[in-house]
Amino acid sequence: xxxxxLTALMAATSFLLCSGLMTNNRxxxxxxxxxxxLMLGAYLLVKRGTQQVNVRRHCPPxxxxxxxxxxxxxxxxxxxxxxxxxxxxxxxxSGLAIEPIEVEQATPFSGVVRYRLSALRRGAxxxxxxxxxxxxxxxxxxxxxxxxxxxxILVLPRPVxxxxxxxxxxxxxRFVASSLRGRRGEGTDWHGVRPYIPGDPLRRIHWRATARxxxxxxxxxxxxxxxxxxxxxxxxxxxxxxxxxxPDFDQAIRHIxxxxxEAPRQGVALILVGSNLPEVRLTxxxxxxxxxxxxxxxxxxxxxxxxILDDLPRLVxxxxxxxxxxxxxxxxxxxxxxARAQSYQAQGYSVEVYA
Numbered sequence: 001x002x003x004x005x006l007t008a009l010m011a012a013t014s015f016l017l018c019s020g021l022m023t024n025n026r027x028x029x030x031x032x033x034x035x036x037x038l039m040l041g042a043y044l045l046v047k048r049g050t051q052q053v054n055v056r057r058h059c060p061p062x063x064x065x066x067x068x069x070x071x072x073x074x075x076x077x078x079x080x081x082x083x084x085x086x087x088x089x090x091x092x093x094s095g096l097a098i099e100p101i102e103v104e105q106a107t108p109f110s111g112v113v114r115y116r117l118s119a120l121r122r123g124a125x126x127x128x129x130x131x132x133x134x135x136x137x138x139x140x141x142x143x144x145x146x147x148x149x150x151x152x153i154l155v156l157p158r159p160v161x162x163x164x165x166x167x168x169x170x171x172x173x174r175f176v177a178s179s180l181r182g183r184r185g186e187g188t189d190w191h192g193v194r195p196y197i198p199g200d201p202l203r204r205i206h207w208r209a210t211a212r213x214x215x216x217x218x219x220x221x222x223x224x225x226x227x228x229x230x231x232x233x234x235x236x237x238x239x240x241x242x243x244x245x246x247p248d249f250d251q252a253i254r255h256i257x258x259x260x261x262e263a264p265r266q267g268v269a270l271i272l273v274g275s276n277l278p279e280v281r282l283t284x285x286x287x288x289x290x291x292x293x294x295x296x297x298x299x300x301x302x303x304x305x306x307x308i309l310d311d312l313p314r315l316v317x318x319x320x321x322x323x324x325x326x327x328x329x330x331x332x333x334x335x336x337x338x339a340r341a342q343s344y345q346a347q348g349y350s351v352e353v354y355a
Contacts, residue, residue, distance in 0.1 A: 013039070042136035045084055046143050053077050053086065055130055055149040062291075063119035065158035065254075070101070075111040075132065086111040089131040094244060095121035095155055119155040121245055122253065122298045127151045156294040159258035160251070162354070167229075167266050193217045197265055227324045227350070228269035231256055232315060234329045234337075235275035235304035248355075249302050252328045255354075260293050271323070275304030275311065309340060316344055316351065324350040331355040 013035040020028030059071035077084040090113055092098050097118040119125075128150035135142045193209040196216035209217035233256065239249040256272070260282060263270040272280040277300060282293065308327065315325055329337045334355040341351040 010039070038138075039140060042138060042140045045136050046134050046141040053132065053147065055128075055147060057127060057151050059117055059127065059151070059153070061152070062154045062156060062295075063117070064156045064294075065119050065122050068116055068118040071115055071117045071127075073113040073115070073130065075130070077111070077134075083137060085135045085137060087133040087135075088113050089133075090115060090127060091129060091131060092117075092127050092153075093125045095119070095123055095125040096127065096153060117153075119153075122155045122157040122250060123301070124299060125153045125155050127153060154295060154298055156291065156298045157250070157253045157257045159261050160254035161258050162255040165259070167268055193219060200265060227322065228271070229259075229263070230271045230273060230315060230319050230323045230325045231259065232308050232312070232325060232327045233272070233274040233277065233300070234308045234327065234333075235277065235300070235302050236307045237302045237304075238307075238333060239302045239330045240332070246302055248331060252354075253297050253300060256328065257294060257297050260297075261290055271319070273308075273311070273315065274300065275306055275308045309337065312340065312344075312351075316349055320344070320349045320351075325352070327351070327353045329353060329355050 013032050016028045016032035016035065019025065020032060054076040056074040056076065057071065058074070060069060063069065073088055073090050075086045075088045077086055088111060090098055097120055099116040099118070101114040101116060103114055117127075128148070130147045130149055131144070132147055133142060133144050193206045194217065196205070196218050200218045204218040206217045206219045233252065239246040260270060260272070263282060270282040272282070280293070280296060308329075312325075312327075319325060327337055327341065334353060337353045337355075341353050344351040
C-alpha cells in the first residue's frame, strides 16, 4: 500500500510538472511544487526522526527470579503536532523474557508498548536497545532504526531450601560434643518468646503472649549450641556452562540465599566467603535488610582466578576452632573437595562439602 501511494504521488507530480511545461500553466507548476514539497518534507521528517526521540520506561529496577511484572515503554518524538508516528519494540538480555500485551489501538504507530517482563535468571540484566519503526502521517516513508537506550535490571536469586541441611556442627573445639548430642533442629530448651518473623513455623506460636501483646509472638528455643557457619563458595570458572549461564552455580546461589535468610531465625551467625568475594558477615543482630544480601548474591559470578581450595588452609586456621565450614563446589569436582575435607575431618574440624 505504501509503495502504491508513493508511486501515485510521484506520477501525479510528474504529470502536473510536464503539463505545466507544455501549457505554460503556472497553476500546474504550483500544484507540482506542493506535492513535491509534501513528499520531501515527509522524507526529511522520517529521516531525522530517529535522532529526536525520547525513550521512557516504566518498570521496577529489581526483580526476583521467576517474578513477572507489567511494564511499559514510551517513545515520544520531539516533532510536534503528531507529524511523526513511531512504533517501538523492546528487547532484553537473555536473563529476561518479554511478552507483549495486545492492546486495541487506532494505529500501530502509537509509540507506547505494554508488555509482561519475566525474570528468568539472576544477575545484572538489561532492557534495550529499542527497535523503532518510524512513519510519516501519510504512510509514504518508513524507516527502521535501533536506539541504543538501555535500562539495568537486577534479578535477585530466588531462595531454594537446601535438602538434607542441618544447623548442627561446629569447630574442632565443639565438633565431637555436637555429634554426640545428635541433631537438635531448632532447639529443645525453651528460652522465651519474641515477635513473629515471617517464615517462622506456625507450631512455634505462643498463644498467651500473642493475646497479651496483641500481635503475633513465637516461642524461642535455646540455640547457643549451634555453631556459627562459614559458607565458602567456589568461584573458579569450572562450573557447567550453558551459553552465558551456569545452571549449577545459580542453584548453589539459591541454596546460599535460603541459608542466609534462615540463619537469623535459627540464631546462627553466618560468614560468606568466596574465591573472589570480600568477606560478608551476618548475625541475627546486624541482619536487617534481606535484599541487601540478595543484591550481593545476584552479582556473584564464577570468574575467580583461583580455587577456594587454595584458601581452605587459611579458612581452617582462621575459623576451624569454632566455626563450621561448608564448601559449595561444582558437582563434577565433588570428589576432589571431599577428599581434602576428609583430611581436616580426621583432625576434628567440621568441614563439609555440598555440590
